[in-house]
Structure formats: C-alpha cells, structure tokens
Amino acid sequence: MVTQNIDFLHQRAGSRRVIAVHGDYWSSHCLDCSEPFELSQIEELLRKVDVPRCSCGGLIKPDVVFYGEAVRDLEPAAAVVSNSDLLLVLGSSLTVLPAAFLPEQAGGDVVVVNRGEVGLSPGPRRFFADVDLDEFFGEVAEHLGAS
Ligand SMILES: [Zn+2]
Numbered sequence: 001m002v003t004q005n006i007d008f009l010h011q012r013a014g015s016r017r018v019i020a021v022h023g024d025y026w027s028s029h030c031l032d033c034s035e036p037f038e039l040s041q042i043e044e045l046l047r048k049v050d051v052p053r054c055s056c057g058g059l060i061k062p063d064v065v066f067y068g069e070a071v072r073d074l075e076p077a078a079a080v081v082s083n084s085d086l087l088l089v090l091g092s093s094l095t096v097l098p099a100a101f102l103p104e105q106a107g108g109d110v111v112v113v114n115r116g117e118v119g120l121s122p123g124p125r126r127f128f129a130d131v132d133l134d135e136f137f138g139e140v141a142e143h144l145g146a147s
Pocket residue numbers: 030031032033034035054055056057058
C-alpha cells in the first residue's frame with residue numbers, strides 16, 4: 001500500500017506493508033540533535049507547553065513531509081506500482097506532486113475512484129469512477145454478495 005495520508009490509520013487498521021510517502025506524525029525528531037520521539041512523548045510535552053522542544057533546546061518536528069520537503073520512499077513506491085497487476089487509486093485527485101505521477105508508472109490496469117476530476121489522463125488500461133468511496137465499495141460488496 002502506498003499512501004499520502006499522514007494519520008497512520010492504515011497501519012492501525014492492520015496494513016503491514018505501507019509506504020507513507022508523506023510520512024506520518026506517529027514519530028517526530030529534534031531538528032537540532034535528531035533525537036527521536038514517539039507520539040506519546042509529544043502528547044505529554046503538549047500538556048505542558050505549546051511548542052515541544054527537545055532537552056537540547058531544539059524544536060521537535062513530526063516526521064511528516066512539509067511543503068517544499070522531499071517526499072519519502074518514492075523509489076520503493078514506484079517499484080510497487082510498476083510491478084502491480086492492478087492499481088487502485090482511492091480518494092485522490094492525483095494533483096499533489098510527485099506522488100501524483102505514481103499511477104503513470106503502473107504496470108497493469110489502473111482504477112481511479114474519486115469524487116471529482118483527477119490529474120490522470122485517460123488511457124487503454126485506465127478506468128475512472130467519479131463516485132464516493134463508500135458508495136463504490138458498497139456496490140462492490142453487493143456484487144460480491146457481502147452485504
Ligand atoms: Zn535535540
């Protein structure tokens with residue numbers, strides 16, 4: 001799974017092989033000495049101060065990719081996508097670069113499910129559903145006899 005989400009929900013839901021190209025806020029680090037911090041430590045610091053700082057005095061930043069910073073693990077993400085038989089792009093307008101380029105590298109069929117326009121041009125192995133994800137997967141479950 002390749003995600004742009006930073007909320008760690010895929011991992012908490014049980015997904016084991018997640019490439020979070022925009023990082024996540026589950027961990028943080030000191031901008032001066034690189035000391036790592038877990039979310040629970042940050043939560044504890046935020047009960048006492050508005051801006052958490054390391055014991056060295058440096059600012060602590062969540063391990064989330066900010067605008068202007070390099071995206072993480074783009075090469076492994078591209079490898080997963082290019083080796084896929086079927087790529088599901090779910091709930092993304094495909095407008096945030098460079099992750100938006102990943103579907104261009106898909107080795108198989110691409111199914112994009114997103115409400116509204118997406119930044120991927122039509123192609124022979126590309127399928128688009130302009131619909132809400134809950135509605136889409138409700139119909140899939142119905143077809144599979146799961147509801
Ligand atoms: Zn520090």
